[in-house]
Amino acid sequence: MSGMPSASSPEPPRVPHVGSPPRKGRLPLLQRSIRYHRPRAPFCGVGYCTNCLVRVDGRTNVRACQEGFDLPRMKTTANAWPSPSFDLLGIVDVVFPRGIDTLRGFRRPAAFTSLYQRVVRRLSGYDDPPSEAAQQPPPASIRRIVEVAVVGGGVSGSAAADALLRSGVGSVAVLDRDARASTMSGAEMLGRTTAVFLPPPDPAAARPFALAATNDSGQGVEVRARSVIVATGGYDASLLFSGNDRPGVLTAEGAFALSAPGPPPFNRAVVFGGGERAREVLARFPSRISAVAAPGDVNPDLTRLASEQGVPLYPRSLVLSTVGRRRVRGLTLRTRSDGPSFRLGADAIILAHRRVPHPQLFFQAGALMQWRSRAAAYFPIVSETGQTTVPGLYAVGEAAGVSDPAAAVRCAQLTATSIGQRNSSAPSSSNPHSLDLPGELEGYYRELLRQPRGSGKWIACPCEDVLLHEVEDAERRGYRGIEVIKRYTGLGTGLCQGRYCLPDAILLLSILEQRRPSEVGYITQRPPVLPTSLGALASFADSPDEKEAS
Amino acid sequence: MIASPARSSYHTVVVGAGIIGLYTAYHLAHAGAGPILVLDRGFLSGGASGRNGGGVRQQWETPATIRLARESVAAYRRFGREFGYNIWFRQSGYVFVAEDEGQLARLRRVNAVVRGEGLVSRVIDAAEVLRLVPGIRPDAIIGGTYLRTDGILYPFPALWGLYEAVRALGVEVLLGAEVTGIHAPGGRVAAVETSLGRIATEHCVNAAGGWSGELSRRAGLDVPNVATRHEILATEPLKPFLDPMVVRVSDGLYFSQTMRGEVVGGIAPSTTLATRLGMGSSLDFLARMSRGLVGLFPQFRSLRVLRAWSGYYDDTPDGFPVIGTDARLPGFVHANGFGGHGFMLAPASAQRVARAVLGEPSDLDPHLFGPQRFSEPGRALPTERLQLG
Ligand SMILES: Cc1cc2nc3c(=O)[nH]c(=O)nc-3n(C[C@H](O)[C@H](O)[C@H](O)COP(=O)(O)OP(=O)(O)OC[C@H]3O[C@@H](n4cnc5c(N)ncnc54)[C@H](O)[C@@H]3O)c2cc1C
Ligand code: FES
Numbered sequence: 001m002s003g004m005p006s007a008s009s010p011e012p013p014r015v016p017h018v019g020s021p022p023r024k025g026r027l028p029l030l031q032r033s034i035r036y037h038r039p040r041a042p043f044c045g046v047g048y049c050t051n052c053l054v055r056v057d058g059r060t061n062v063r064a065c066q067e068g069f070d071l072p073r074m075k076t077t078a079n080a081w082p083s084p085s086f087d088l089l090g091i092v093d094v095v096f097p098r099g100i101d102t103l104r105g106f107r108r109p110a111a112f113t114s115l116y117q118r119v120v121r122r123l124s125g126y127d128d129p130p131s132e133a134a135q136q137p138p139p140a141s142i143r144r145i146v147e148v149a150v151v152g153g154g155v156s157g158s159a160a161a162d163a164l165l166r167s168g169v170g171s172v173a174v175l176d177r178d179a180r181a182s183t184m185s186g187a188e189m190l191g192r193t194t195a196v197f198l199p200p201p202d203p204a205a206a207r208p209f210a211l212a213a214t215n216d217s218g219q220g221v222e223v224r225a226r227s228v229i230v231a232t233g234g235y236d237a238s239l240l241f242s243g244n245d246r247p248g249v250l251t252a253e254g255a256f257a258l259s260a261p262g263p264p265p266f267n268r269a270v271v272f273g274g275g276e277r278a279r280e281v282l283a284r285f286p287s288r289i290s291a292v293a294a295p296g297d298v299n300p301d302l303t304r305l306a307s308e309q310g311v312p313l314y315p316r317s318l319v320l321s322t323v324g325r326r327r328v329r330g331l332t333l334r335t336r337s338d339g340p341s342f343r344l345g346a347d348a349i350i351l352a353h354r355r356v357p358h359p360q361l362f363f364q365a366g367a368l369m370q371w372r373s374r375a376a377a378y379f380p381i382v383s384e385t386g387q388t389t390v391p392g393l394y395a396v397g398e399a400a401g402v403s404d405p406a407a408a409v410r411c412a413q414l415t416a417t418s419i420g421q422r423n424s425s426a427p428s429s430s431n432p433h434s435l436d437l438p439g440e441l442e443g444y445y446r447e448l449l450r451q452p453r454g455s456g457k458w459i460a461c462p463c464e465d466v467l468l469h470e471v472e473d474a475e476r477r478g479y480r481g482i483e484v485i486k487r488y489t490g491l492g493t494g495l496c497q498g499r500y501c502l503p504d505a506i507l508l509l510s511i512l513e514q515r516r517p518s519e520v521g522y523i524t525q526r527p528p529v530l531p532t533s534l535g536a537l538a539s540f541a542d543s544p545d546e547k548e549a550s
Numbered sequence: 551m552i553a554s555p556a557r558s559s560y561h562t563v564v565v566g567a568g569i570i571g572l573y574t575a576y577h578l579a580h581a582g583a584g585p586i587l588v589l590d591r592g593f594l595s596g597g598a599s600g601r602n603g604g605g606v607r608q609q610w611e612t613p614a615t616i617r618l619a620r621e622s623v624a625a626y627r628r629f630g631r632e633f634g635y636n637i638w639f640r641q642s643g644y645v646f647v648a649e650d651e652g653q654l655a656r657l658r659r660v661n662a663v664v665r666g667e668g669l670v671s672r673v674i675d676a677a678e679v680l681r682l683v684p685g686i687r688p689d690a691i692i693g694g695t696y697l698r699t700d701g702i703l704y705p706f707p708a709l710w711g712l713y714e715a716v717r718a719l720g721v722e723v724l725l726g727a728e729v730t731g732i733h734a735p736g737g738r739v740a741a742v743e744t745s746l747g748r749i750a751t752e753h754c755v756n757a758a759g760g761w762s763g764e765l766s767r768r769a770g771l772d773v774p775n776v777a778t779r780h781e782i783l784a785t786e787p788l789k790p791f792l793d794p795m796v797v798r799v800s801d802g803l804y805f806s807q808t809m810r811g812e813v814v815g816g817i818a819p820s821t822t823l824a825t826r827l828g829m830g831s832s833l834d835f836l837a838r839m840s841r842g843l844v845g846l847f848p849q850f851r852s853l854r855v856l857r858a859w860s861g862y863y864d865d866t867p868d869g870f871p872v873i874g875t876d877a878r879l880p881g882f883v884h885a886n887g888f889g890g891h892g893f894m895l896a897p898a899s900a901q902r903v904a905r906a907v908l909g910e911p912s913d914l915d916p917h918l919f920g921p922q923r924f925s926e927p928g929r930a931l932p933t934e935r936l937q938l939g
Contacts, residue, residue, distance in 0.1 A: 059852045107636050129850065130849050131849055197833060199833065220837075488710065531855065533854050534844050538843075538844045
């Protein structure tokens with residue numbers, strides 16, 4: 001396994017629930033992308049990207065990874081006709097190599113307006129609306145009233161919950177998207193429960209936090225708490241290059257999830273990353289990695305392992321493009337500082353260059369965030385005890401930027417003890433720019449953007465098929481800041497709500513706008529954290545089935 | 551890094567770069583008024599103009615509103631050719647639905663007024679609602695009204711098109727600049743106080759949307775505008791299944807399917823939450839809106855909500871916007887109070903605002919639209935109560 005502190009709710013599971021992935025050693029093509037009908041295969045494997053949408057039992061836009069890639073049960077026709085591997089509308093991708101301009105195109109002649117509208121509407125959306133009514137209405141929502149709610153039952157979340165109970169905190173509820181419901185030495189585990197909304201606390205209330213979640217039975221779950229510990233972990237971020245959405249482009253997490261159990265869906269993959277995460281990938285798939293490429297230098301542990309395995313290293317490399325139309329058949333890279341470009345044969349590229357935290361709940365609750373350049377991501381500003389700038393809201397583990405598991409456990413214990421003793425201190429640094437020195441990836445992207453673009457599509461937002469040059473064009477026209485670029489191009493407005501595209505987009509904008517990433521801003525994080533069914537949300541409208549923990 | 555104004559004095563400073571402010575600047579520049587400056591303290595599309603449902607309808611209770619709406623529909627039909635951006639204005643109708651005879655009777659009255667203005671709206675029965683809104687639960691409605699030339703548009707490109715057009719006409723637009731007060735030494739607008747310092751101007755247009763009351767008060771004027779927070783949500787994108795905008799009379803539930811396939815909609819806010827929580831969202835809204843949709847479409851229980859957001863309506867007591875010069879402060883021109891319908895009324899309304907700035911006669915009834923109407927004694931004038939959707 002990954003060795004990172006385990007991810008947790010609202011973060012998707014690391015390992016599929018049931019069933020097993022396809023065994024052919026190939027990634028299944030499950031759908032076509034929303035605009036250009038590009039073939040897509042699983043990317044993240046853990047439920048945040050939009051590359052594996054299928055229909056299951058009449059439910060539309062279901063992520064196959066969340067149902068264990070139980071392919072026989074799934075209708076893999078989302079947005080594809082007649083099938084995802086041969087889709088007639090795939091022609092759109094070929095006919096419009098520079099994309100379709102829906103902002104300025106289709107205006108003339110006026111007589112064609114309604115025809116254009118019909119065509120473009122037909123191209124939008126993944127699947128038809130659900131047509132079958134559920135047999136019975138979902139159960140009423142449930143409400144728990146506790147001292148502390150812990151979001152995420154992974155390594156750091158569990159450590160926090162244990163320590164809370166030991167330090168005498170009476171009632172604790174742990175929410176986790178994967179774990180089964182149970183009670184662990186006093187704490188109630190709300191299993192298969194995903195936190196979707198944490199509004200800013202109401203200081204006048206006895207329990208200021210009202211955390212909303214949903215569970216597997218489509219039920220709304222509300223947890224009222226005095227304090228909330230967010231232990232939602234992080235995820236492997238994406239990377240921008242030509243054809244970066246091709247089947248075969250995977251995150252490390254995706255590679256792990258797709259290979260547990262069963263053989264990995266690749267035979268000669270290139271790992272991208274120069275640190276511990278890349279080393280984990282190499283260690284996990286000893287005979288299936290053909291090369292390691294890294295944006296910068298490669299750390300000694302990884303160098304050692306690669307030489308033991310006889311895997312060549314390409315430090316300081318730019319990934320320029322994938323080779324192959326339907327699947328990755330190779331990669332084009334270039335040695336940085338205008339070195340030579342070269343090709344590697346590969347059937348996959350595994351992205352293991354950086355992990356970023358899930359920031360949604362912090363943003364929703366109003367906690368101040370800080371851009372950390374080394375990780376190139378936003379983290380909550382926290383004190384030594386994990387206290388954020390919102391009193392009563394804590395961050396532990398990878399969500400707080402602590403990625404070493406042992407350290408994460410120690411920090412979580414410290415947080416729990418301080419809550420037990422009620423002596424938490426507010427974070428001292430509240431300057432969101434304080435750590436804002438240029439990081440490695442900034443230099444990487446600066447150089448990448450100067451490269452010739454070639455003929456393929458650079459997808460800045462795979463959910464909405466937004467292209468890199470569309471973002472650049474918006475900037476040229478004077479639109480600035482991520483909120484405006486989002487509205488102008490649609491970047492970040494897809495099914496994943498920006499998880500897939502935002503980390504890179506922020507870096508990109510900071511380069512294009514020549515200002516610090518923190519000044520580019522972040523898209524306001526709207527509820528819900530993950531797409532949430534109308535049924536579950538509606539269940540909050542009725543009086544809940546309430547339980548106060550003693 | 552905020553640019554500063556290029557000049558020291560202007561003919562008109564427009565406060566607010568929303569649809570109303572930008573359209574006003576456009577009409578002014580087009581009419582050849584002197585130098586124009588548009589100021590906004592936020593980012594482009596940060597106000598209600600970037601947070602709305604894109605509904606454009608002409609079914610209203612009063613002929614005066616219907617005329618503005620009708621003229622605006624014509625302007626939106628031309629928008630793509632005029633401004634270079636495609637707003638995807640889709641005229642596939644508005645369906646108002648009634649659940650009981652009382653509501654239907656109200657819609658019948660509206661329908662008579664609308665037809666009186668020469669628009670071909672119709673009273674429709676439950677079967678026809680079902681045909682227009684496939685999948686709706688048949689026993690949830692008894693009938694409604696329908697006007698095919700109403701529709702929905704995509705608000706953002708309208709802002710981009712106007713933004714680029716006004717700049718091409720020489721209008722300066724400064725974003726991130728706040729107007730903090732009005733300098734009116736002789737009882738007449740002489741300058742605006744801003745975060746960039748004092749900027750001399752002969753006219754100031756209050757197109758500050760939900761914050762117009764705040765700006766008027768900063769100018770020392772007592773106005774009845776009230777900002778009300780309205781929430782809205784979008785579902786995952788689906789293949790096209792719904793053409794018209796649907797509005798339920800009883801609780802203001804409305805929804806449509808956008809060009810991108812998302813179902814976008816809202817519901818009248820519960821009064822306690824309407825003015826709280828900044829631009830945030832609430833579980834209360836998510837729950838009520840979801841219950842409303844599931845009530846109409848039981849099969850949508852598994853349909854997922856992608857995101858929810860909110861914005862401010864700028865409401866007036868009688869439901870009409872405020873358009874015209876404030877007699878108490880010559881040079882101060884109102885372009886506000888549009889409630890939940892400023893987008894659909896913007897092109898025509900902004901033209902009247904521009905006329906007011908230029909001192910040209912207006913065809914708007916001052917008793918309905920004028921800023922002075924609220925202080926007229928013993929007033930018993932019509933109201934515009936179809937504040938739905
Ligand atoms: C959820 C929702 C749904 C809606 N649905 C529809 C619909 O379907 N159809 C429809 O026609 N209308 C709809 N509306 C209403 C419509 O969006 C508004 O009436 C319209 O956008 C108002 O435009 P505006 O330009 O007056 O205000 P805004 O777009 O709000 O612009 C006002 C601007 O003024 C700026 N500002 C304020 N004070 C200052 C200051 N002191 N200094 C500098 N700048 C300042 C703000 O930053 C803001 O950008 C909806 C509104 C909401 C909130
Ligand atoms: S990739 Fe999902 S919103 Fe951009």
